[in-house]
Amino acid sequence: MDQLLNDFSPGLFIMQALIFLVLLLLLTKFAWKPIVQSLRIREESIQDALDAAERAKQEMAQLKADNEKLLDEARQQRDTILKDAREVAAALKEEAKADAGKQAERMIADAKAAIDNEKRAALAEVKTQVAALSLEITEKLLRKKLSDESAQKELIEDFVQEVKLN
Amino acid sequence: MSNKITSFLSILALLIFSNVAFASSTGENEQIDGGAVDTQEEINAYIRHHLQDAHDFTLFTLGESGKHIGFPLPVILWDDGLHVFMSSKFHHGAAVAESNGNYYKLYHGKIYKTNAEGEISYDEDRHPTNARPLDLSITKNVVGMLFAGALLLFGFASLAKNYKNKPIPKGFGRVLEPLVIYVRDEIARPNIGPKADRYMPYLLTAFFYIWLLNLLGLTPLGFNVTGNIAVTVCLALFTFFIVQFSGNKDYWKHIFWMPGVPVPMKILLMPIELLGVFTKPFALLIRLFANITAGHFVVMSLIALTITMKAVFGPIAATGMSFALALFITVIEILVAFLQAYIFTMLSALFIGMAVEEHDHH
Numbered sequence: 001m002d003q004l005l006n007d008f009s010p011g012l013f014i015m016q017a018l019i020f021l022v023l024l025l026l027l028t029k030f031a032w033k034p035i036v037q038s039l040r041i042r043e044e045s046i047q048d049a050l051d052a053a054e055r056a057k058q059e060m061a062q063l064k065a066d067n068e069k070l071l072d073e074a075r076q077q078r079d080t081i082l083k084d085a086r087e088v089a090a091a092l093k094e095e096a097k098a099d100a101g102k103q104a105e106r107m108i109a110d111a112k113a114a115i116d117n118e119k120r121a122a123l124a125e126v127k128t129q130v131a132a133l134s135l136e137i138t139e140k141l142l143r144k145k146l147s148d149e150s151a152q153k154e155l156i157e158d159f160v161q162e163v164k165l166n
Numbered sequence: 167m168s169n170k171i172t173s174f175l176s177i178l179a180l181l182i183f184s185n186v187a188f189a190s191s192t193g194e195n196e197q198i199d200g201g202a203v204d205t206q207e208e209i210n211a212y213i214r215h216h217l218q219d220a221h222d223f224t225l226f227t228l229g230e231s232g233k234h235i236g237f238p239l240p241v242i243l244w245d246d247g248l249h250v251f252m253s254s255k256f257h258h259g260a261a262v263a264e265s266n267g268n269y270y271k272l273y274h275g276k277i278y279k280t281n282a283e284g285e286i287s288y289d290e291d292r293h294p295t296n297a298r299p300l301d302l303s304i305t306k307n308v309v310g311m312l313f314a315g316a317l318l319l320f321g322f323a324s325l326a327k328n329y330k331n332k333p334i335p336k337g338f339g340r341v342l343e344p345l346v347i348y349v350r351d352e353i354a355r356p357n358i359g360p361k362a363d364r365y366m367p368y369l370l371t372a373f374f375y376i377w378l379l380n381l382l383g384l385t386p387l388g389f390n391v392t393g394n395i396a397v398t399v400c401l402a403l404f405t406f407f408i409v410q411f412s413g414n415k416d417y418w419k420h421i422f423w424m425p426g427v428p429v430p431m432k433i434l435l436m437p438i439e440l441l442g443v444f445t446k447p448f449a450l451l452i453r454l455f456a457n458i459t460a461g462h463f464v465v466m467s468l469i470a471l472t473i474t475m476k477a478v479f480g481p482i483a484a485t486g487m488s489f490a491l492a493l494f495i496t497v498i499e500i501l502v503a504f505l506q507a508y509i510f511t512m513l514s515a516l517f518i519g520m521a522v523e524e525h526d527h528h
Contacts, residue, residue: 007218007396008396008399011301012305012308013396013397013399014300015304015305015311016307019308027322028367030326031323032371034326035322035329035343036363038326038333041333042329
């Protein structure tokens with residue numbers, strides 16, 4: 001310890017303090033500040049670049065997802081349109097079928113009505129014919145029968161009889 | 167975790183080493199610097215001399231003539247006025263230097279004020295009793311600091327300029343940039359948290375300053391700056407003041423009135439916590455000083471084996487053994503150089519982090 005104290009040189013201590021202080025100031029001004037700042041700027045720029053890359057990656061993924069979604073939507077829309085079209089077509093078909101049925105029925109009904117009319121007309125005709133025939137026959141019969149006197153009398157008697165009854 | 171354990175063990179080993187080395191070196195008969203280094207005493211003195219600061223920049227010494235090869239450094243003294251002269255005036259302690267009517271003599275690396283004849287009086291412990299002027303000389307350590315500072319300034323300013331043209335540095339900046347990021351991401355941010363950027367300049371300066379000076383200490387230039395107690399005291403004081411000035415309300419509350427414990431405990435904890443405020447930077451200064459000093463001591467002692475073991479194993483075996491061991495320890499010292507800079511900075515960041523931490527759980 002005594003040796004140490006004896007070796008301690010106050011002059012050297014002062015010189016060391018001065019030199020170190022000046023060195024510290026000079027190095028700080030000319031070296032450390034610019035170096036540390038440059039390092040920081042460089043690291044920041046690297047970090048920025050990395051961040052930008054990461055962001056671009058994320059944007060890319062987002063874009064891809066968006067596209068996928070758009071595609072999905074389009075597909076869905078297509079499906080809906082197709083389904084609607086199919087439904088419309090089916091409805092049209094159904095309607096057409098129903099229309100045709102109705103028309104057929106109406107036609108059948110018309111036909112039936114026509115047939116009935118014809119039938120009725122025919123029957124009326126037949127009746128008229130039969131009546132005409134009957135009249136003719138009756139006329140002929142009467143002509144024949146009344147050709148003789150006795151027959152005429154007889155008939156008149158019949159009529160009288162009938163009238164009397166009534 | 168295992169990394170931390172190994173580093174802790176290596177530090178422990180070095181501390182033990184250094185204790186042994188110190189024990190053997192104290193109370194040594196001091197010899198005149200230079201000259202041939204042959205005996206154990208001379209080796210110890212040589213190592214001790216190296217560990218101390220010097221007023222000359224001696225690259226090596228010729229053994230035969232004791233001639234120092236190097237260059238003198240300016241001496242700046244404050245002694246009722248400024249005295250500036252070159253250290254060559256001292257003739258490595260052999261001559262008395264005169265400046266503006268005052269006389270100074272170099273004795274074991276320190277400058278004492280003497281009379282014209284250069285007489286030095288000693289107390290009973292053989293310590294000189296002469297007055298010591300405030301020595302602001304550009305010593306070898308100061309040269310080391312300035313050299314390291316210039317290197318740091320040049321290197322990191324060029325890195326900073328590099329960023330002006332392009333975001334990624336080229337050339338040597340490629341090496342420096344990961345170190346800066348390492349200090350920020352491994353030392354500052356985990357320990358301090360969101361306020362880390364404010365303390366980055368200090369932590370970066372401390373880290374690279376200590377590391378570079380530790381590494382310079384391993385070169386044959388022979389700096390021992392971070393192994394000098396005055397330097398580590400100064401560095402630890404920087405951390406100490408930064409911690410105290412950035413301490414928030416919670417920090418002071420935890421020291422003087424620990425929340426969440428009964429009142430007698432609060433009173434008991436107060437002096438302990440207050441002591442802790444000073445022991446933390448003290449541990450910093452001692453750790454750095456002891457590790458680096460120990461490292462230098464061990465490396466030099468192992469190099470000295472080539473001399474001390476020559477008699478036993480012969481010159482070739484002694485040199486080989488010395489070379490292998492010194493190489494091994496030097497490699498470890500390179501690791502320690504980084505480790506100590508890391509630990510100093512990490513602990514500084516930790517202490518700052520404790521001072522600025524927001525306690526929202528109370």
